[in-house]
Amino acid sequence: MFKNFLLYFMLFSFSLNADSSLPKIVFMHGFKEEDFLEKKLIELVENYNKKPKAKGQVTLLAGGNYTESFQNLLSRKIHPHIAMVSEYNNLTMHNHPDMYVPIENVLDIKAISFLPVIRDFYSFDGKMVSYPFNCSAPVLYYNKDAFEKAGLPNKAPQTWEDIEAYSNKLVAAGYGGFTFAWPTAYALEHFAVVNNIPFASHHNGFKNPQKARLLLNTPHFIQQLTFLQTQSNRGNFIYAGEKAEDAEQLFLDQKVSILMQGAHRFPLIQGKNPKLKIGVGPYPYKAALVKKPYAVNIGGTSLWIMNIYPKDRTAVADFLTYLSSAEVQAKWHQDTGYLPVTHEAFDLTKKSDFYKNHPVARVGVEQIIRFPQNLPAGIRLPAYEATRKKITDMLGRLFLDNASIEKEISALIQEQ
Secondary structure, three states: OHHHHHHHHHHHHHHHOOOOOOOEEEEEEOOOOOOHHHHHHHHHHHHHHOOOOOOOEEEEEEOOOHHHHHHHHHOOOOOOOEEEEEHHHHHHHHOOOOOEEOHHHOOOHHHOOEOHHHHHHOEEOOEEOOEEEEEEOEEEEEEHHHHHHOOOOOOOOOEHHHHHHHHHHHHHOOOOOEEEOOHHHHHHHHHHHHOOOOOEHHHHOOOOOOOOOEOOOOHHHHHHHHHHHHHHHHOOEOOOOOOHHHHHHHHHOOOOOEEEEEHHHHHHHHHHOOOOOEEEEEOOEOOOOOOOOOOOOOEEEEEEEEOOOHHHHHHHHHHHHHHHOHHHHHHHHHHHOOOOOEHHHHHHHHHOOHHHHOHHHHHHHHHHHOOOOOOOOOOOOOOHHHHHHHHHHHHHHHHHOOOOHHHHHHHHHHOO
């Protein structure tokens, strides 16, 4: 109850400072309250509200984490104009057409040059349905001091084979090996796409999502899980569990020297330990499978226009058009580490020499624009949030309890 009071107090506070003659646009987000990202979002919204020709006044509503906010949205307990929805709930949201208005019905999408990987992920049957906002890409962080003391080069391991070789040396020198956040994404989803391996049937669910099924019982996934389980048993790999912050803390506490996590997390990680010398590289591919990596799949969220308040639709469109401007997109990218969603924002950032001093942001972008792509940059399965949780639980049993990989995967596949 107290939390809800704070949420609506925040909403009310924004309203007090707004032009009362303009429509009030409620934007529900899934960032943590008082978090770095929420502060940047507040700044972005305040800048829009100060625009002399703004057609509306946007107020923010913290809906809880991605799961909580989405459940509140589906239950119709909260009625925002704009809702932030995670990528793993993309299909679920699309399957409730009465709840939203496709973005193409509100904005002139052809006038916005979205990066192809991002545009395609948020399109169904060629029609863009939601506005890509905080899109993230996986990267690999490493502890430069630990690498130096273990006799390793000041360069990120590029392949999973490198990960094993580097971890062997790190552990032998008294340092930790590797870990990753978001277990299902980093152990399997990214692994599949970067190595051009189908994660699910029907083109990862993009061609027929309702009939798509997991393909985790195929040799490549069994081999990868066997590899990870072996690395865990050797002490090279420490499984951090399903909380991304726990994986980050292992890295900050120097219990591991390699962390796989989103590029957008760098400001938060470095901010907690400014003295830690952090290097960065792309998410690793498997040299035994491909000669070069394919484009990675994106994570994060998109913004959905809810099918309510039709009189305010012009104001909603004005705000999203503002978000699409090269200057706003470039600043959001540079401030947060999230991907620029348009070519113009990427080009503007390149011209500013930002990437020379911010290699994490550069590596994140390069993985989606400079590599070939075959499979879709994501997964599209029915009720995938629940399925993803089952996969994560399975991974915990594999790495913490040394459970049988074949039995666990077989049980998971049978539940589909």
